Amino acid sequence: MASAKSLTVSHPIDPALHPVETGNYRVATAAIQSFYDLIQRCLRYRITGALVYGPSRIGKTRSIEYLRLLLSETDPKITTYHAQAEHKPRHAEGPFFANLLQAVGFPDPDGGTNPTKRLRLINKIRESCARNGSGTVVLFCDEAQRYTENEYEWLRDVHDQLDRLHIRLFTFLVGQQELRSVKTAFQQARKTQIVARLMVEELAFFGVRNLRDVATCLHGYDSTAYPRGGEWSFTRFYLPNAVAGGYRLVDDAQTLWENFEHIHQQHGLPGELQIPMDSFARAVEIVLKEGNGLDGSGNSPDPAIWRAAVQNCGYTQARQALSEVLTPAMS
Template sequence: MADTYHRPVALDRHPVVEQKYIVPTPSIEEMYLRVKKLVRLRTPGGIVFAHPRFGKTYGVRYVMRVLHEDYPKAVILSFGCQKKKSKSDDAFFSLLLEAVGHPGALMGSIPKKRTRLNERIMELVSRSGYNWFIMFADEAQRLDVIEYEWLRDVHDELERHGIRMITLLVGQPQLLNQKSAFRLSRETQIVSRFMIDELQFHGLLSADDLATCLAGYDEARFPVKSDWPYTRFFLPAAYSTGFRLVDQAAALWDAFEDAHDDAGFSYDLEIPMQYFARSVEIALGESAEQDDYGFRITPSTWELAIKESNFVAAQEELRMVISDDLAAQA
């Protein structure tokens, strides 16, 4: 690296190296706008679905962060749905109590846990100045009918106190099958509260989508409020002579397309966020030691980064999942 450019902190402390960062994608932006609409209309619930590794959980983290900027005092919560052989209301309400930050999440009887949960939410919402709050349920395809009923009890009790609970079920496409099954079995109390709206969360579908994400690396800064965008942090000399990741969008899309075609996949290319981000992280890490004035990332570097991200292996798994889904729907 050029001697005249010294990073303000060690490279291994950067969020990209630690994988503790978020850049926006078109699907994340769509999720954010949809959630804001649900809040505006006070719609009680909706589904956000996609296949694994497409960035749903990543998107939820980003949307929660931006919503906190829009509504600084609003109550915005999340919990991960757990897969267990038998469902326990005791464990379920402990999980929700942990989500609302209650110190006694594991203590007391089930009725006491229910009461503490409702009281804690009412307390938080009262402080917020709003009459609503948002709850994200991640991996929601794991929820059973009985858990929806327990969640409905919470929803209805809060409704009686004038509080609107807006629930976002985030999970895999099985959520749509569950919604159809609930309709057929006349479980309308579940559909009407938690499954009114639907949003499919997509991967990256074009070079323009990649450009949106790559621009995030050119704009996000570390340390925060410094003059060190992520791209400059890894490639300070190249950055000083005009290098920007956003200009690599076409080359990176071509590299993903070549990997997709070489593997013989017949369906259209859709890049899961995890493998896009991992490819960028690998390319930046590999290029940091080569940085100099006029340095540019080569197509071969992108090709190697995509290979090391295990993108093709993930696509093979996805192909099997899609085939299983189609067979189940036939």
């Protein structure tokens, strides 16, 4: 029931600056936890390379950003980088090292000869390791299926050069499903030096697959505070009166999952229900923003808001596009 008297709430910051408004936030998922476990296993057993692959828009890039923040908190001495492999007609040595120099924060990544770029990259990493007090580096290479054999060889050279300086580089190649085929092709061609250095472990990345995954993600909104360290969870910021009455987004995990199930079946989408993180986050953001305008009553979001959010989050279009990629063409 609506409360007889709504609460007047003063937010701690300008709502326009909130991460939900800017899109600059990440919440934990089951897939991210699996990715983090993979990283910890590789660090523990000195496995220097792994593949993480899955469909586009499933949340892989979001996971990299989340994990870099998490590692900075749990293992602050570890140096981490995020390189984005580029789509380009020519895969030359200069642009490859310029891309890595940009990832490590070198101010003029395009300047200098190829040997100079190599040296600058090694020196920049060495400086960061010295500053952080550890010889451990984690490099995430996003869209790694774009790399050619030469680029993998150059990346292996970087591993070897750093190893001679007693710096251990752990590389996580993140990309689409064809990344798994790249490893298979190298194995068949007996390119064991690349596989053994960069492609030992594997993880098939996934979206939100079941009710438990939904609850895990929603709990992230309920427990993540902004400003950090404060008492204003994402949920409380948008639904302060409902939260004051005991409501949490995780209470509606079943409702959200059932709405995704319904739209999946309604559109006859193939395969089991698996929600891309982009679609999931958009649905939750719609509920928070729409619910904010109705929060004066102190009620939890109406089921109709959840239904509308799922209908407008882009899930159908994302899954239809994914089905076209995953379904073999009929001969």
